[in-house]
Amino acid sequence: MSQVTPGPQQQEMPFAYVQGAPVTELPKDLYIPPEALEIFLEAFEGPLDLLLYLIKRQNLDILEIPIAEITEQYVKYVELMQDFQFELAAEYLVMAAMLAEIKSRMLLPRPELLDDEEADPRAELIRRLQEYERFKKAAMDIDELPRMGRDTFPVYLEPNYSSPEQEADISMKELMLALQGVMQRAAMFTRHNIERETLSVRERMSMVLEKINNEGFTRFTALFEYKEGKGGVVVTFLAILELSKQQLLEIVQSETYGVIHVKPLSGGTLDND
Amino acid sequence: MTKESNPSEKSDQTAITLDELTPEKIKYSVEAIIFAANKAISLEKIAALFSKQELSDKNCLHHAIEELMQDYQQRGVELVEVNSGFRFQAAQNTAPRVARLWDEKPQKYSRALLETLALIAYRQPITRGEIEEIRGVSVSSQIMRTLVEREWVRIIGHRDVPGKPAMYATTRQFLDYFGLKKLDELPSLDEIRDLDVINAELDFGDMLKTEETGKHSKDKQPD
Amino acid sequence: MTKESNPSEKSDQTAITLDELTPEKIKYSVEAIIFAANKAISLEKIAALFSKQELSDKNCLHHAIEELMQDYQQRGVELVEVNSGFRFQAAQNTAPRVARLWDEKPQKYSRALLETLALIAYRQPITRGEIEEIRGVSVSSQIMRTLVEREWVRIIGHRDVPGKPAMYATTRQFLDYFGLKKLDELPSLDEIRDLDVINAELDFGDMLKTEETGKHSKDKQPD
Numbered sequence: 001m002s003q004v005t006p007g008p009q010q011q012e013m014p015f016a017y018v019q020g021a022p023v024t025e026l027p028k029d030l031y032i033p034p035e036a037l038e039i040f041l042e043a044f045e046g047p048l049d050l051l052l053y054l055i056k057r058q059n060l061d062i063l064e065i066p067i068a069e070i071t072e073q074y075v076k077y078v079e080l081m082q083d084f085q086f087e088l089a090a091e092y093l094v095m096a097a098m099l100a101e102i103k104s105r106m107l108l109p110r111p112e113l114l115d116d117e118e119a120d121p122r123a124e125l126i127r128r129l130q131e132y133e134r135f136k137k138a139a140m141d142i143d144e145l146p147r148m149g150r151d152t153f154p155v156y157l158e159p160n161y162s163s164p165e166q167e168a169d170i171s172m173k174e175l176m177l178a179l180q181g182v183m184q185r186a187a188m189f190t191r192h193n194i195e196r197e198t199l200s201v202r203e204r205m206s207m208v209l210e211k212i213n214n215e216g217f218t219r220f221t222a223l224f225e226y227k228e229g230k231g232g233v234v235v236t237f238l239a240i241l242e243l244s245k246q247q248l249l250e251i252v253q254s255e256t257y258g259v260i261h262v263k264p265l266s267g268g269t270l271d272n273d
Numbered sequence: 274m275t276k277e278s279n280p281s282e283k284s285d286q287t288a289i290t291l292d293e294l295t296p297e298k299i300k301y302s303v304e305a306i307i308f309a310a311n312k313a314i315s316l317e318k319i320a321a322l323f324s325k326q327e328l329s330d331k332n333c334l335h336h337a338i339e340e341l342m343q344d345y346q347q348r349g350v351e352l353v354e355v356n357s358g359f360r361f362q363a364a365q366n367t368a369p370r371v372a373r374l375w376d377e378k379p380q381k382y383s384r385a386l387l388e389t390l391a392l393i394a395y396r397q398p399i400t401r402g403e404i405e406e407i408r409g410v411s412v413s414s415q416i417m418r419t420l421v422e423r424e425w426v427r428i429i430g431h432r433d434v435p436g437k438p439a440m441y442a443t444t445r446q447f448l449d450y451f452g453l454k455k456l457d458e459l460p461s462l463d464e465i466r467d468l469d470v471i472n473a474e475l476d477f478g479d480m481l482k483t484e485e486t487g488k489h490s491k492d493k494q495p496d
Numbered sequence: 497m498t499k500e501s502n503p504s505e506k507s508d509q510t511a512i513t514l515d516e517l518t519p520e521k522i523k524y525s526v527e528a529i530i531f532a533a534n535k536a537i538s539l540e541k542i543a544a545l546f547s548k549q550e551l552s553d554k555n556c557l558h559h560a561i562e563e564l565m566q567d568y569q570q571r572g573v574e575l576v577e578v579n580s581g582f583r584f585q586a587a588q589n590t591a592p593r594v595a596r597l598w599d600e601k602p603q604k605y606s607r608a609l610l611e612t613l614a615l616i617a618y619r620q621p622i623t624r625g626e627i628e629e630i631r632g633v634s635v636s637s638q639i640m641r642t643l644v645e646r647e648w649v650r651i652i653g654h655r656d657v658p659g660k661p662a663m664y665a666t667t668r669q670f671l672d673y674f675g676l677k678k679l680d681e682l683p684s685l686d687e688i689r690d691l692d693v694i695n696a697e698l699d700f701g702d703m704l705k706t707e708e709t710g711k712h713s714k715d716k717q718p719d
């Protein structure tokens with residue numbers, strides 16, 4: 001839509017180009033502060049919702065949609081969206097086409113022989129608008145139902161205080177099946193992101209993090225357990241590097257060849273829960 | 274559950290005298306059971322905790338629950354019935370204060386989610402495609418997932434059309450969550466006004482006139 | 497809440513009349529709070545849910561609790577004071593029956609919980625937001641709470657990003673529970689992908705052996 005015509009107007013930047021013509025001002029009847037436009041458009045749940053808004057704004061009944069007027073306003077919004085380079089959902093464009101079609105059919109002389117159902121080109125649109133409006137309202141009704149955790153708070157006795165709490169068992173298999181499920185959904189299987197080696201690094205990351213969180217400044221060397229041998233040192237080193245990369249700790253050396261310290265970057269807070 | 278094995282005796286007789294369960298005792302047992310149940314509990318599950326003899330009077334549980342509902346009518350908690358049974362909950366006038374016990378703000382749900390939920394509730398079983406048709410926009414997978422995850426909605430089968438789309442319906446948990454006994458306790462849907470009537474009343478001459486006066490007739494053709 | 501600005505007056509007085517918290521209302525609020533707290537709750541914590549003005553009478557909470565104790569003296573549940581505060585519990589004569597309810601098999605953990613736990617195990621340290629991102633749905637606080645309460649998971653720090661989200665990791669108890677010495681004894685992702693094998697015959701000893709032979713060390717970078 002918007003062709004960037006090299007506009008000579010210095011005094012005022014055109015606000016938008018509608019069909020090539022520069023627009024310095026939004027039409028009065030649909031003025032929205034530009035910065036609010038995005039939020040405004042996000043407030044609509046699609047073309048039917050936008051149409052309902054346009055109709056309701058003029059205190060009109062759905063049954064009496066002035067197609068020409070509404071179509072024009074609708075199309076203006078769609079153009080606005082484009083000018084602001086919103087990713088314009090196909091649904092909005094489909095609706096624009098549908099409106100245009102209804103409009104053109106209404107401008108034609110009505111064939112007299114058609115039965116009533118087909119006589120009014122708006123019938124299908126009206127049906128859809130009404131249907132949508134019902135559920136829009138139903139959604140609001142549901143939102144107002146007393147909801148657990150917001151309006152209703154079920155109360156129970158503290159379970160089984162006399163004997164240790166009954167806790168469900170999990171088998172490793174269940175855990176693995178769960179992981180499989182979530183991985184498949186997240187399509188993480190496409191690459192072998194996590195492997196045995198990295199798991200031990202991850203475990204070590206937790207340990208290092210806990211240690212430095214407890215102690216604040218920690219000597220770099222204190223993080224290594226030499227009795228673990230070369231393998232252990234490497235794992236710890238990788239863990240420190242990974243933590244550093246994730247900005248969870250900082251490696252500090254105050255002077256050249258000085259002692260290297262490691263300190264937590266997460267604000268030093270550690271929940272001991 | 275804890276069946277006494279006393280097969281030779283006329284157990285009926287002895288059981289009753291042994292247990293000496295007066296209606297009042299039944300009531301207080303039911304009270305404790307519902308409080309302890311950890312979620313809404315059905316009459317059947319409550320009954321299962323009594324022996325047959327103890328419940329010789331079929332209606333005693335009903336009576337107990339009725340009385341309990343009355344006992345708690347004016348208190349800080351109330352006894353309510355939802356789809357999967359009975360539960361105690363904070364009474365209306367104490368609920369806002371109880372809410373302060375948890376610092377978390379209750380989750381808000383988007384209109385898209387609520388509309389989708391409404392369509393499933395009122396139109397079940399319904400496919401995602403059918404929901405999209407009515408809403409006029411596509412429904413994100415995220416929304417369907419959240420609804421299933423929350424256990425408000427589940428797949429109850431697949432429609433026998435190409436692609437075999439899943440059909441969704443609401444669950445028992447959905448009803449419990451919104452404090453409903455049955456689906457028909459949902460607020461009623463607005464009527465759809467009859468199109469025949471509309472058509473009869475429509476007057477195209479007028480319509481076109483209003484359009485004319487609307488002065489939008491320079492008519493840039495909307496593509 | 498609905499404070500009228502009337503600064504010259506003795507505000508205490510007005511506050512009380514405005515709020516209109518009668519001793520009875522306080523009592524019922526306390527009743528609901530103790531019931532809803534889900535575990536014993538201290539007087540201080542109860543008091544924290546009221547405003548200063550509402551509790552102008554220092555003793556009103558004590559009175560409320562005393563009265564509640566009396567109210568429930570003969571019922572199915574009773575109000576008792578324990579070390580950490582007050583709680584309702586099944587009364588002595590109903591407790592055995594209620595115990596049968598608790599004898600039942602504990603509920604199974606939800607799929608959501610299992611997935612969350614698995615992600616924490618394989619992706620630690622990980623924030624709730626990151627879990628949500630992978631799973632595509634929000635993770636309820638309830639789930640995190642359960643995992644922490646079971647001591648399978650704990651918070652080991654906070655990520656240094658806006659909001660300082662907590663980072664979760666698995667615990668020693670988690671390893672113990674699943675009979676692992678170290679985290680890297682968990683099955684590798686490849687094995688998880690081939691869960692058919694697991695389904696056929698679940699034997700983790702074997703599994704670990706296969707892992708040794710599996711040896712896939714292409715790219716180790718997590719993130």
